[in-house]
Structures are given as structure tokens and as C-alpha cells.
Amino acid sequence: MVGFVDETFRDGPQSLWATRMRTATMLGGAEWVNRAGFNKVCVTSGAAFETAVRFLGENPWDRLRLLRAHLPDANLEVLIRSRNLFGWAQYPDDVVELLFRCLRDTGTDWLKVFDGLNDFRNIAAHFAIARHVGLKSAGMIAFSLSPVHTDRYFAGKAAELVGYGVDTVMVADASGLMTAERSRSMLGAIKAAIGDVPLEFYAHHSMGLAHEAYREAIGVGAATLTVASRPLANGESVPATRDIAAIARSVGAPADLDIEAIEKLDDYLTWAAYQEGRPVPAPAKFHRKAYDAFAGHQIPGGMISNFRNQLRELGLIHRLREVLEEASRVRMELGYPVMVTPFSQFVGVQATMNVIQGERYKTIPNELVSFVRGTYGSPAAPIDQNVKDRVLNGASLDPINLVEQYARPMLGEFARTHGPFGSHEDLLLHLFYGRDHVAAMYASGVVLEPKPVRDVPLAALIKELLKTPKLRSVRVERPGAKLQMRLARA
Amino acid sequence: MKPIDKPAAAALVVRAPDRLTYQDVLQIVELVRAALRFERVDVQLGELRISVERADVSPAAAVGAKAAASAQDTTTVLAPGLGYFRRAAAPEGPVLALVGRMLAPDDIIGAIEVMRQRTEVRAGVAGELVEVLAEEGALVEFDQPLVRIRHR
Numbered sequence: 001m002v003g004f005v006d007e008t009f010r011d012g013p014q015s016l017w018a019t020r021m022r023t024a025t026m027l028g029g030a031e032w033v034n035r036a037g038f039n040k041v042c043v044t045s046g047a048a049f050e051t052a053v054r055f056l057g058e059n060p061w062d063r064l065r066l067l068r069a070h071l072p073d074a075n076l077e078v079l080i081r082s083r084n085l086f087g088w089a090q091y092p093d094d095v096v097e098l099l100f101r102c103l104r105d106t107g108t109d110w111l112k113v114f115d116g117l118n119d120f121r122n123i124a125a126h127f128a129i130a131r132h133v134g135l136k137s138a139g140m141i142a143f144s145l146s147p148v149h150t151d152r153y154f155a156g157k158a159a160e161l162v163g164y165g166v167d168t169v170m171v172a173d174a175s176g177l178m179t180a181e182r183s184r185s186m187l188g189a190i191k192a193a194i195g196d197v198p199l200e201f202y203a204h205h206s207m208g209l210a211h212e213a214y215r216e217a218i219g220v221g222a223a224t225l226t227v228a229s230r231p232l233a234n235g236e237s238v239p240a241t242r243d244i245a246a247i248a249r250s251v252g253a254p255a256d257l258d259i260e261a262i263e264k265l266d267d268y269l270t271w272a273a274y275q276e277g278r279p280v281p282a283p284a285k286f287h288r289k290a291y292d293a294f295a296g297h298q299i300p301g302g303m304i305s306n307f308r309n310q311l312r313e314l315g316l317i318h319r320l321r322e323v324l325e326e327a328s329r330v331r332m333e334l335g336y337p338v339m340v341t342p343f344s345q346f347v348g349v350q351a352t353m354n355v356i357q358g359e360r361y362k363t364i365p366n367e368l369v370s371f372v373r374g375t376y377g378s379p380a381a382p383i384d385q386n387v388k389d390r391v392l393n394g395a396s397l398d399p400i401n402l403v404e405q406y407a408r409p410m411l412g413e414f415a416r417t418h419g420p421f422g423s424h425e426d427l428l429l430h431l432f433y434g435r436d437h438v439a440a441m442y443a444s445g446v447v448l449e450p451k452p453v454r455d456v457p458l459a460a461l462i463k464e465l466l467k468t469p470k471l472r473s474v475r476v477e478r479p480g481a482k483l484q485m486r487l488a489r490a
Numbered sequence: 491m492k493p494i495d496k497p498a499a500a501a502l503v504v505r506a507p508d509r510l511t512y513q514d515v516l517q518i519v520e521l522v523r524a525a526l527r528f529e530r531v532d533v534q535l536g537e538l539r540i541s542v543e544r545a546d547v548s549p550a551a552a553v554g555a556k557a558a559a560s561a562q563d564t565t566t567v568l569a570p571g572l573g574y575f576r577r578a579a580a581p582e583g584p585v586l587a588l589v590g591r592m593l594a595p596d597d598i599i600g601a602i603e604v605m606r607q608r609t610e611v612r613a614g615v616a617g618e619l620v621e622v623l624a625e626e627g628a629l630v631e632f633d634q635p636l637v638r639i640r641h642r
Contacts, residue, residue: 271512457510464519470526472545476518478538487545 002253003039003224004241005200008265009067010042010079012232015204017278019051021232023063025272028454029229030070032265036241037257038074039224040110043067045079046086046432053429054437057444061106061425066448068107077110077138078103081341082122083406087432090375094409095431097129102425104133112170114140116340118157119377120164121402127164138200139166141190143173145295146336148381151186155193168198168223173213174340175298176206176236176284177291183213187220198223205239206301207294208286214244218253229262231269235281236301242266243283271460297327298339299348307348319355327351333387334371335379346371361390374400458483514605521572521604524629531572531632538604563641565615566623569634573602575624579610587637591619599637602630617641 008029013021033041044064052060068076083090085099100111111130115122118141130137139161141154158169171190178186183201191199201217201224203210214225225248226238233240241262245255273280299307304324311317330351337343346368354360370376372383372391414431421427429438455463465474465485473486518540525531525542532541569575577587579601587600593613601608613619621638624630 267512271515274516457512457515460512461510461515461518464515465522468519468523468526470545471522472543473541474522474543475539475541477540 001256002218002222002248004037004244004255004257005040005042005077005202005224005226006033006036006038006228006241007042007226007238008033008229008232008269010045010048011226012228012237014045014047015237016232016235016281017276019047020055020276022056023052023058023066023448024453025269025276026063027066027070027449027452028272029265029268030067030452032261032268034071034073035258035261036265037261040077041071041074042077042079042112042226043071043108046081046084049086050433053433053441057441057446058448059441061102061429062448064103064106064108066450069450070452075109076107077112078108080111080113080123080126082113082115085432086428090405091431092406092408092410093125093129094411095428096126097133098411098424099428100126100129100133100135102428104135106425108135110136110138110167112138112140114142114172115377116142116338116343117377117379118142118338119379120157120160122377124164125406127161127166131165136167138168138170139164140170140172140202142338142340143171143175143178143186143203144336144338144380145175145177145298146332146380148336151189153380154186155189158190159193162194162197166197168200169194170200170202173203173210174300174338175294176204176209177295177298178203178213179209180212180216183216184220187217187222191220200224200226202226202238204236205234206236206284207291208284210239211243211247211283214239215247215251218248218251229269230266231273231278231280234283237281239283240266268454271457293324297324297331297347297351298344299324299327300339300344303344303348307352310352314356316356323351323355326355330354333384335381335383337371337379342367343371343376361387364391374402377402517574517605520629524631525572527631538607564620565617565639565641566635567599567611567614567637567639569602569624569630569632569636570609570611571602571604571632573604573609573630575626575628575630575636576601576603576608577622577626579608587619587622589619589622592642593617593619593639599639611636613639615639615641 009021009026013019044060049060052058052063085091085095103111111126113123113126127137127139141157141161143149143154154171161169169190171187187199187201199220199222201214201222203213205211217225225244227233227241227244228238230240230242241257242259245257245259248255270280307323308317308320311320311323327347331337331339331347334347337347339347349365350361350368353363357363369391372388411427415421415427418430418435419427421430426438461483462485465471466487471487474483475485476483521540522542525540526544532539577585577600579586579598586598593599594616595612595614597613598610599613599619601610617639619637620640623635623637630636
């Protein structure tokens with residue numbers, strides 16, 4: 001028996017819809033998600049919070065309360081990105097605690113916490129604080145493909161997480177590069193290192209490898225696999241629930257899921273995707289050439305399309321290949337950071353400048369100096385000494401003590417200088433997104449309906465046909481059903 | 491205008507859904523919009539019927555020849571109605587529209603799918619399947635070429 005974690009409302013929209021799934025769409029599908037029998041349902045993240053505030057005019061705290069009300073039987077989970085929490089700066093422990101309390105009070109049961117460098121000095125406190133406020137936590141290990149990211153390295157990281165008292169260890173492959181063989185060997189090594197602590201597995205299906213990696217994970221004894229409803233799966237997202245349920249069944253680990261509920265959810269979200277103009281991607285097929293090309297630089301797909309646009313504007317699109325090769329080198333020199341936000345940006349931006357300026361590390365952004373100084377923690381391999389010298393430019397800088405830095409509170413000062421605030425939730429929104437964006441959100445006029453509003457298929461059909469020009473009449477007939485429309489024209 | 495109601499070779503492969511789903515709605519909308527290229531269209535596939543009338547009547551909306559228009563030694567099999575071309579007769583079934591396949595007139599070369607019902611399409615002549623002209627899953631109109639068969 002294997003369990004499932006649902007990402008239909010979080011990673012699916014983040015990977016496929018630019019995080020633009022509205023609360024109304026979620027509530028429309030909530031009854032089936034609630035019934036489906038997932039171990040956990042991930043409902044939000046920093047990206048979802050920020051998009052709700054800045055682009056959808058929705059209060060993300062109200063969204064959480066509504067999801068809690070309409071998912072009464074589900075364990076709700078929230079993704080936490082290291083010290084950035086729901087913002088972009090690095091926040092100290094007192095902000096971590098206030099955020100976790102507010103999440104608990106709006107109905108969150110679980111947190112899953114990752115650090116893009118797997119430097120757990122950044123997040124050790126998160127696990128203690130979660131336990132302290134009564135939340136369960138999954139400690140995430142960010143997978144990356146590199147000579148230093150060995151099975152032994154990951155097993156050591158997993159054991160470290162167990163030492164922090166995590167409730168589960170979750171291995172996450174955002175790159176989609178984990179093959180079946182690697183899944184078996186790596187998850188096996190981690191399982192041996194964590195003993196009775198449940199192992200969870202999470203992979204994007206972007207390279208066409210996640211199905212087989214999941215199959216191996218079941219064999220190794222993973223407690224959960226992460227999936228999403230089909231219209232929010234595949235592409236750069238996780239695999240589809242029904243596909244993985246079928247694989248689990250085929251290896252004799254039947255999924256305890258209500259497949260009929262998931263079919264209904266898939267059907268409803270196919271309609272929602274159409275309404276939002278979002279294509280439903282097909283599952284990727286594995287291609288050795290694409291795999292090898294991507295494995296070198298591991299720059300996420302969304303970022304590469306940005307690159308293309310920028311290089312085209314500069315008239316340098318013919319140098320894209322060079323930039324990507326340079327990115328492989330820069331990534332190696334910077335100690336193989338896992339290619340997720342913000343490290344993928346550091347590598348990508350530096351590689352572009354190195355190529356365009358014709359001299360490596362001629363211009364160095366402040367963020368890269370911070371990275372090399374250790375502000376974000378330490379990457380898996382040491383940073384190349386020549387690059388380090390060049391970036392720091394001989395300046396003697398004090399070593400950074402992360403733990404000391406995180407112990408310094410900031411909320412009192414922030415409330416004094418920026419307050420007063422209506423609530424702790426309000427304070428956190430101001431802290432993460434700034435006064436202007438929060439004011440614009442409150443003024444957006446978007447009203448979140450407390451009850452799901454969903455057209456039944458027949459109503460959806462009629463409304464859609466009414467949008468069709470040149471139509472005089474339509475008749476659809478089937479045994480037991482007949483629809484006849486004659487449109488009045490002015 | 492030519493009404494399209496050719497369930498001639500219709501054989502119901504997949505049971506008709508007993509409830510309208512959102513995916514059915516999307517297919518109906520797509521079919522209706524495709525049908526709007528004609529002045530008036532009636533589709534009947536299996537137990538499903540769709541009739542559409544345009545508001546503005548354009549005399550230019552012509553329909554292709556009904557008979558299989560072909561080179562002399564080949565026959566082109568045409569779609570019996572509006573729907574999605576499938577190279578197999580059932581969702582998990584073998585691909586039937588395969589180049590090189592030798593066919594008898596009664597052999598099935600694929601199907602037209604509407605709302606999860608597939609209507610089989612038969613070769614009509616004996617020969618070798620030499621070309622597949624419609625893509626798997628493509629929305630095809632009445633009389634659109636599906637495959638070409640070289641006479642034996």
C-alpha cells in the first residue's frame with residue numbers, strides 16, 4: 001500500500017499555469033479532492049501567496065480558510081522555501097514562528113520545508129518551531145545531478161534531517177532527471193539511513209522519467225508519492241494521479257484512492273483549463289539527447305524561454321548554445337547549487353554576462369557576491385578558489401554566522417516603523433510584498449465566494465455555445481438527453 | 491446544402507456515456523464550431539445526434555465530392571462524418587490504420603470518435619494501405635480523406 005500527496009492546487013498551477021489558479025477554480029474541485037483519499041493535499045506556497053496578492057487580487061489567507069472549510073477530511077500541507085518563507089529576503093526565526101502560527105490558525109496540518117543548497121543550518125529551526133506550534137513537518141531533500149550529489153551525500157543529508165525531528169523525509173526531484181536506477185539506489189540508501197521515519201518521494205515528469213522512478217520508489221517502500229489531477233500534471237509538473245495509481249496497482253501496491261472522484265476532478269479541471277486558456281500537456285517521453293543537453297546546465301524550462309527572449313532582443317540568439325554551455329561551467333565553479341530559485345538565476349545571469357561581455361566574471365551582481373560569501377549557506381561542493389577570489393575581489397569579509405543572524409528578531413522593529421497592522425496575517429503580507437501591493441490587493445474588489453460556484457456541464461455547454469458567433473440553432477440529442485437551442489438575434 | 495447523416499457503417503464500439511461530462515462539452519463545442527463552416531449540418535454517430543444551423547447563409551460553403559476521389563489505381567477512404575480520427579477501433583486496441591497492411595473490403599481501417607463513442611470505418615475495397623492522411627486524434631470533417639488504399 002502506498003499513499004499519495006496531491007499537488008493539483010499548488011505545484012500543478014505553479015508549473016503549468018504561472019500560478020494563476022483562482023480560489024473559485026479550487027473550490028469548484030474541492031469536493032472531489034476531499035473525497036479522493038490523499039494522505040496530504042498541498043494547498044499553497046510562497047509563489048501562490050505572492051501571485052494571489054499581486055496578480056489575482058485575492059487575499060491568500062482567506063483562500064486558505066475557504067480551502068480548509070471545503071476540504072474537511074484532508075490533511076492540508078504548505079510548502080516553505082527555506083529562509084525566504086513566502087517572500088524574497090531571508091527572514092529570522094521570529095518571522096518563521098509568526099508565519100507558522102498563522103498557517104496553523106488557518107487550518108494547515110503539515111509543512112514541507114526545503115533549502116535549495118540542502119544546507120540545513122537554514123531550516124533546522126523551522127522543524128523545531130513547527131513542532132512547538134503543533135504542526136507536522138516533512139524535511140525535503142532537493143535532488144540534483146552532479147558528481148558531488150552522490151547516494152552517500154543524500155543519505156547523510158537524510159540522517160541529518162531525522163536528527164532535527166522531522167516527521168517524514170521527502171526526496172524532491174524538481175529537475176525530472178532521476179532515472180529508475182538512480183531512484184532505486186538513492187532511495188534505498190536514504191531508507192537505510194532514516195529507519196522508521198517515513199520516506200516520501202516527489203518528482204517532476206518533465207523528462208518522462210517520473211513514472212519509472214515512482215515504480216522503483218514503491219519497491220523501496222516509499223510511504224507517499226506526489227501527484228496531480230491530469231490537467232495539472234505532466235509537462236513541467238508531477239505525474240497524473242491515475243497514471244501513478246495504475247502503476248501502483250500493477251506492482252501489487254494498490255492505491256487506496258477513490259478513482260471515481262479523481263476522474264470527476266480530472267474532468268472538471270479539463271473544463272477549467274479550457275476556460276483559462278491553459279493547454280493540457282501530454283506526458284513527456286524520454287529522449288536521450290534532450291536529457292543529456294539539460295543535465296549539463298539544469299536551467300529550468302521557464303528560465304530558458306526568458307533567456308531566448310532576452311538574447312533575441314540583444315540580437316544574440318545565435319549564442320544561446322554557448323550561454324547554456326557556459327552555464328554548465330558556472331554551475332560547476334559555484335559548487336553545483338541545486339538549480340532552483342534563486343540559484344538557477346545566479347548561474348543563468350552570470351553565464352549570460354560571461355558570454356556577452358567576452359570576459360568571464362567581468363561583471364558580478366551583488367547577489368552573487370552574497371552567495372559566494374555564504375549568505376545562503378554552503379553548496380554541496382566548495383566554490384572554485386579562482387572564482388571566489390575574483391568575485392570577492394580581495395576584500396576581507398567577515399565570515400557569516402547563519403545561526404546568529406537568524407536569531408536576531410525583526411518583527412518588533414517592522415511593526416513600529418510600518419504598522420499598525422490589522423492582524424498578524426496583514427503584517428506578514430506587508431512584510432513579504434510591501435505596502436503598495438497589499439493595498440492594491442485590498443482594493444481589487446475581488447470577492448471570494450464562500451461556496452463553490454460551478455456550472456454543471458449542461459449549463460457550461462449552453463454558455464459556451466452562446467459565445468459562438470454565426471450560430472442560429474443547435475440541437476444535441478442522445479438517449480435520455482436532448483438540448484435544443486434557437487438563438488434570438490437582434 | 492448537404493445534410494450529413496451517414497451512420498451507414500456505424501458500429502457502436504464504446505458504450506455511450508450516460509451523463510454529460512465537461513470533456514463531452516468541450517467536444518460538442520469544438521464540433522459545433524467546426525460545423526459552422528457549413529450552412530446546416532446534422533451529425534449522427536451511434537446514438538448521438540448534433541444539428542447545427544448557421545445564422546448567416548453563405549452560398550460559398552461547398553462540400554467535397556461524395557465519392558472517393560482518387561488516382562486511378564488507388565481509393566481514398568473518406569470520413570463518414572464529423573469527429574476525431576482514431577487509428578484504432580478501441581481505446582486500447584491495435585492500430586489499424588497502418589501503412590503496408592493488406593485489406594479486404596470489410597476490414598476496419600480506423601474509427602471516428604465523438605464523445606467516447608467510436609464508429610468504425612471500413613476499407614470498402616481490397617488492397618494495400620499505402621498512406622495515412624489524417625493524424626491520430628485530428629478533428630476531421632465529413633468526406634475528409636483518412637487513408638489511401640492501392641488496389642490489389
